[in-house]
Structures are given as C-alpha cells and as structure tokens.
Amino acid sequence: MTIRLACRFALLAALAAAFAASGAAAAETAKKSKASAQPVMSTPAVPMGAETGSDAGFEDFESEFGKPASGEAKKVFDPLSGYNRAMYHFNDKFYLWVAKPLAIGYGILLPEPGRVAIARGFTNLAFPVRFVGAGMQGKVKGMGTELGRFLINSTLGLGGLFDPAEAWFGLRLVDEDLGQAFGKWGMGTGFPVVLPILGQTNLRDGVGLVGNSFLTPLNPVYGLVDWKTNLGVTAGGHFNYISLHVGEYEKIKKDALDPYTFIRDAHLQNRAKRVKE
Numbered sequence: 001m002t003i004r005l006a007c008r009f010a011l012l013a014a015l016a017a018a019f020a021a022s023g024a025a026a027a028e029t030a031k032k033s034k035a036s037a038q039p040v041m042s043t044p045a046v047p048m049g050a051e052t053g054s055d056a057g058f059e060d061f062e063s064e065f066g067k068p069a070s071g072e073a074k075k076v077f078d079p080l081s082g083y084n085r086a087m088y089h090f091n092d093k094f095y096l097w098v099a100k101p102l103a104i105g106y107g108i109l110l111p112e113p114g115r116v117a118i119a120r121g122f123t124n125l126a127f128p129v130r131f132v133g134a135g136m137q138g139k140v141k142g143m144g145t146e147l148g149r150f151l152i153n154s155t156l157g158l159g160g161l162f163d164p165a166e167a168w169f170g171l172r173l174v175d176e177d178l179g180q181a182f183g184k185w186g187m188g189t190g191f192p193v194v195l196p197i198l199g200q201t202n203l204r205d206g207v208g209l210v211g212n213s214f215l216t217p218l219n220p221v222y223g224l225v226d227w228k229t230n231l232g233v234t235a236g237g238h239f240n241y242i243s244l245h246v247g248e249y250e251k252i253k254k255d256a257l258d259p260y261t262f263i264r265d266a267h268l269q270n271r272a273k274r275v276k277e
Contacts, residue, residue, distance in 0.1 A: 087194040103243040117161040122237040124160025128215040133176030142174040179208030183275035
C-alpha cells in the first residue's frame with residue numbers, strides 16, 4: 001500500500017513538474033504561440049491562409065502589406081466583387097457586433113495562457129494537413145519535422161496543449177497546406193472569394209480548404225464524431241482564435257482607404273509569398 005501511494009505521489013510530482021516547465025515556456029513564448037497557433041477558420045481580421053506561421057503576427061502583416069510601394073499595385077481579377085463586398089460587410093458586422101463582444105467576455109473568463117494552450121491543441125490536430133501539404137511539395141524535412149512535433153506534443157505536450165517540440169527540441173511548426181501545394185504545382189489562384197464567417201480566400205485555396213477538412217481527424221466521415229460535434233469543435237476553435245487577436249482587425253481597417261481591397265490584396269500577396277517559400 002505504501003509503495004502504491006509513493007508511486008502516485010511520484011506521478012503527481014512529475015506531472016506538476018511538466019506543467020511548471022511547460023507553463024514557463026508558454027509564458028516566454030506566448031506572443032509567438034498566438035501567432036503560430038493555427039485556427040480552424042479565418043476571421044475578417046486575418047484573411048484565410050494568412051493567419052498561420054511565424055510571420056503571421058499583426059506587426060509583420062502590417063509591415064509587409066501596410067505600405068505598398070508606388071507602382072507595385074496590380075489590378076486583381078475580381079469577377080465576384082459585388083458579392084465579395086457584400087459578404088465582407090456581413091462578416092465585418094458579425095465580427096464587430098457578435099464575435100468580438102463574446103470573445104472579450106470569454107477572454108475575461110479564461111486567462112490568455114489557457115486560450116493559448118487550447119489554440120495549440122487545435123494546431124496539433126491539424127498535423128495531417130501540414131504533413132500532407134509538405135509531402136505534396138516534396139519537402140521531406142518538413143514532413144519529418146511535423147511528424148516529430150506531433151509525436152512529442154501529443155505525449156510530452158499533453159495532447160498538444162503545450163509545445164515542448166519547439167521549446168525543448170527546436171522543432172518549429174511547418175506552415176504548409178493543400179492550397180500552397182496546389183500553388184507549388186503551378187495552379188493559379190483563380191479569383192478572390194469571401195466566404196461567410198470564414199473570410200477571405202480564393203478559388204484555389206478554397207478547393208484546398210475542402211481537402212484540408214478531409215485531412216482533419218475530426219471530420220465526421222471517419223466516424224469519430226458526428227456533424228454537430230464537428231461543427232461545435234470547429235466553431236470553438238475559431239472563437240478561441242478570435243479571443244487571442246481582438247483589436248487586430250480594427251488596426252488594419254483604421255488606415256485602409258478600402259478595407260475590402262486591402263485585405264483581398266494582402267491575402268493574395270501573403271499566399272504568393274508562402275507558395276514560393
């Protein structure tokens with residue numbers, strides 16, 4: 001009996017140490033984690049496909065796209081501009097009137113470290129998307145990195161709530177998806193499309209988004225969860241992401257003469273940059 005109790009205390013002590021170490025790493029890298037956490041969906045503030053990776057923070061977004069040089073602007077083929085603008089304004093109001101107030105309240109109830117941990121968990125679940133996206137481009141090193149990250153974070157990281165793969169082993173997230181793979185294969189972007197709630201994307205990345213959804217283990221077709229659970233989890237991941245980025249959208253809008261075209265063009269430039277990387 002004494003031996004059994006001692007084992008239990010040892011296990012609790014080990015878990016406590018793991019939480020303490022991971023918590024310290026989380027505190028030091030909270031800003032980086034917020035940027036690299038991969039949401040399930042996009043928001044009006046950050047166009048779809050422009051919200052993941054190490055360069056996805058607002059500061060980098062603003063510095064790269066906020067002040068385009070004169071003469072560099074190219075006319076974008078936007079045959080759905082009427083619909084896109086209407087949907088942009090719908091998403092805009094939904095974000096400002098519904099999502100943002102709820103996200104602020106949610107942020108008060110759950111401190112930032114907890115929300116960052118949840119975002120990491122969703123990032124970990126999206127491992128197959130990044131793994132296959134890297135493989136489709138022949139990036140063997142990226143595949144190995146993602147596999148290592150998934151195995152380490154799913155175990156030592158308590159299901160991906162922490163990121164010891166980067167903090168302890170230097171394995172940084174590999175930002176790949178099917179849309180980028182299609183671009184690498186030479187497929188053009190098509191034309192811009194604004195999706196309800198999901199935000200800015202384009203025809204190529206929209207097709208990639210469908211493929212990404214089938215690579216997610218919580219897709220109902222695999223029988224692990226039903227459609228209602230999938231929808232709830234997906235919405236939860238999106239909402240958690242918004243709570244970590246409250247105010248960024250307003251900063252983007254403030255200095256943009258036409259927020260729709262600014263976000264549209266920034267999305268296209270950002271995705272083009274990622275395809276080349």
